Amino acid sequence: MLEPVATAQPPGASTVPILVATTRQRSSDPGQMFSGERAVAPTYAEIDVSIPPDPAREIGDVQWPQSRPGDPAREFVVVGSQTMPQAGGLTRLRERLARSGHRRVLVFVHGYNTRFEEAVFRLAQIAHDSEAKAQPVLFTWPSRGKLLAYVYDRESANYSRDALEQMLASLQREPAVREITILAHSMGNWVTLEALRQMAIRNGAIASKITQVMLAAPDVDVDVFARQIAEIGPKRPPFTLFASTNDEALGFSQRLAGGVERLGSVDPTEEPWRSKLAAERIAVVDLSDVKSSDKLNHTTFASADVVRSIGARLSSGQKLHDGGAGLGDRIAQVTAGAAATVGAAAGLAVSAPLAVVDGRTRESLGDQFEQVGAGLGQTADGFGVGGSTRRGKAQPQ
Numbered sequence: 001m002l003e004p005v006a007t008a009q010p011p012g013a014s015t016v017p018i019l020v021a022t023t024r025q026r027s028s029d030p031g032q033m034f035s036g037e038r039a040v041a042p043t044y045a046e047i048d049v050s051i052p053p054d055p056a057r058e059i060g061d062v063q064w065p066q067s068r069p070g071d072p073a074r075e076f077v078v079v080g081s082q083t084m085p086q087a088g089g090l091t092r093l094r095e096r097l098a099r100s101g102h103r104r105v106l107v108f109v110h111g112y113n114t115r116f117e118e119a120v121f122r123l124a125q126i127a128h129d130s131e132a133k134a135q136p137v138l139f140t141w142p143s144r145g146k147l148l149a150y151v152y153d154r155e156s157a158n159y160s161r162d163a164l165e166q167m168l169a170s171l172q173r174e175p176a177v178r179e180i181t182i183l184a185h186s187m188g189n190w191v192t193l194e195a196l197r198q199m200a201i202r203n204g205a206i207a208s209k210i211t212q213v214m215l216a217a218p219d220v221d222v223d224v225f226a227r228q229i230a231e232i233g234p235k236r237p238p239f240t241l242f243a244s245t246n247d248e249a250l251g252f253s254q255r256l257a258g259g260v261e262r263l264g265s266v267d268p269t270e271e272p273w274r275s276k277l278a279a280e281r282i283a284v285v286d287l288s289d290v291k292s293s294d295k296l297n298h299t300t301f302a303s304a305d306v307v308r309s310i311g312a313r314l315s316s317g318q319k320l321h322d323g324g325a326g327l328g329d330r331i332a333q334v335t336a337g338a339a340a341t342v343g344a345a346a347g348l349a350v351s352a353p354l355a356v357v358d359g360r361t362r363e364s365l366g367d368q369f370e371q372v373g374a375g376l377g378q379t380a381d382g383f384g385v386g387g388s389t390r391r392g393k394a395q396p397q
Contacts, residue, residue: 001117002047002078003031003069010073012053016124019093020045021167022140023160024116026083031068033081034116036144038156042163044089048080049124062125076121086170094176096135103178104134105171109164111186112153112219115145126183134181137171139164141191150256157191164195172207180210186249189218189263193228196236205235216242217264219253225263229280238283243268245288248296 009015022043024034033045050072057063063075070077084092097103106127110119119140127136141160143153171177184192196213200206218225218241243264250265266273268284277284 001031001065001068001070002033002081002120004080005050005069005072005077007072009050009079010053012055013072014051014128015079016049016051016127016136017096018047018049018120018123018127018136018138019089019096020047020120020138020140021086021089021163022116022138023156023163024140024142027116032116033083034140036115036142036146036149036156038142038159042086042167043083044086045081045083046089046092047078047120049121050077050079051124051128052076059129060125062121064121076124078120090170090174093135093137093174097176100133100135102133102135103176104132105137105177105180106132106134107137107139107168107171107180107182109139109141109182109184109188109192110143111188111217112143112150113145113147114140114143116140118145134179139167141188143187150253153187154190157187158194161191161194161198164191165198168195168199168207168210172209177209180207182210182213183216184214184218185216186264187219189215189220193218193220193225193232197228197231200232200236206232206237210237212237213239214242215239215263217244217247217250218262219250220263221257222261222263222266226276229282239281240283240285241268241277242285242287244286252296 022034022045023039024043025037025039026043027033027035033047034043051057052063052072052074056074065071065075065077072079093105097105108119108123108126110122119138123136123138127134139160141164142156143149144156168180168182171180182192192213192215196206196210213236220228241263243266245265245267247265250262254260254262254265267288268274268277268286
C-alpha cells in the first residue's frame with residue numbers, strides 16, 4: 001500500500017507530509033516499508049500521503065486502497081517516500097516548519113494491532129481533517145498488526161520507550177520547534193507515559209516544549225498509571241484523558257491483565273476516580289454514551305466535527321484547556337450532549353483524532369476472542385465491558 005503511485009494527483013487532492021521515527025525493522029516489500037519486527041536502532045523516514053478530494057470521501061475516515069498502489073482519485077495513496085538518518089529527519093523537519101510558517105509539532109503514537117501503513121494513513125487523515133497548523137510526526141513501534149499478538153505488542157511498546165524519549169528530547173533541542181503536542185491511543189499510551197516518566201526522572205521535569213499530552217482510551221493499568229504520574233511529578237503539561245466504560249477492547253485487556261482496570265475504561269463520574277483524577281489535575285472527557293463506528297467501542301473519538309474543533313484550537317496556539325469552556329461547549333454540541341465532561345477542568349475535550357489509529361481487525365473477532373477465552377477459562381461472552389459479545393469482522397477505522 002505504500003508504493004508511490006505513478007499517476008498524477010487529481011484536482012482537489014491534498015498532500016500530507018508525514019515524518020516518521022520507528023523502531024520497526026525495514027521490510028523487503030517496498031509496499032510495506034516497515035514490518036512488525038523489532039529493529040536494533042531507530043530508523044527515520046518521510047512519507048507524502050495523497051488524500052482524495054473532499055467530495056470523493058467521507059471526512060473523518062480513511063479511504064483504504066483496494067489494491068496496490070491505489071487510486072488517488074478515490075483512495076489514500078503514497079506519492080513519495082524515503083528513509084534517512086536522524087540528522088536527515090531533523091533537516092526535513094526544519095524545512096517543513098520553515099515552509100509552513102508555524103513551529104508546532106504533532107507527535108502521534110498509535111496503539112495495539114496496528115500495521116505500519118495503517119499508522120501512516122491514520123495520522124495523515126488526522127492531520128488533514130483537523131486542519132491543524134502543526135507538522136505531523138509519527139512515532140511507530142513494532143506492532144504485529146494481529147489480534148492475538150497482544151503480548152508481543154506489549155513487549156514491543158516496552159522495547160520502544162527509550163527511542164521515544166530520545167526523539168522527544170531531539171525535538172526539545174531543535175530551535176525550529178516551539179511547541180510539541182502528543183496524541184497517544186490505546187497501548188500507545190503505555191510507551192508514551194513510560195517515555196515521559198523516564199524523561200522527568202532524568203531531567204527533573206518533562207521537556208518544556210511539550211505543551212499538552214492527550215491520552216485516548218489508554219490501555220494502562222490504573223495502579224501503574226498512578227505510579228507513573230507520581231514519578232513524573234507536578235511539573236508537567238496539561239494531561240487530558242478520554243475514557244469510556246463501554247470500551248470492550250479495554251475490557252478484553254483487563255481480562256488478560258488479571259482483572260485490573262484499565263485507565264481508559266474507568267467511570268470518571270464515580271469515586272474514587274473522580275477525586276483521584278481531579279487531585280492530579282487531569283482533565284477528563286467521559287465518552288461512554290458516544291456512538292462508535294467500530295464493534296468494540298474503541299474508536300469513540302472518530303468525529304470529523306470534533307477533529308476540526310481541535311485543529312482550530314491548536315492552530316490558534318491555545319491550550320486545549322486554558323480555563324475556558326469554548327472548545328468543550330462546541331464538542332458537547334457535536335456529540336448532542338452524550339459526552340459528560342468531568343474532572344479537574346470540566347468542559348475540556350479532545351476526542352476525534354485519537355481513536356482512528358488501532359487499524360483494521362482482519363480476523364473474526366468472535367472466533368479469536370473464543371480462542372483466547374478458552375485459554376483463560378472464559379467464553380467469548382466473558383469479554384468486554386458488560387459482558388456483551390461482538391462478532392464479525394471489524395471494518396477499517
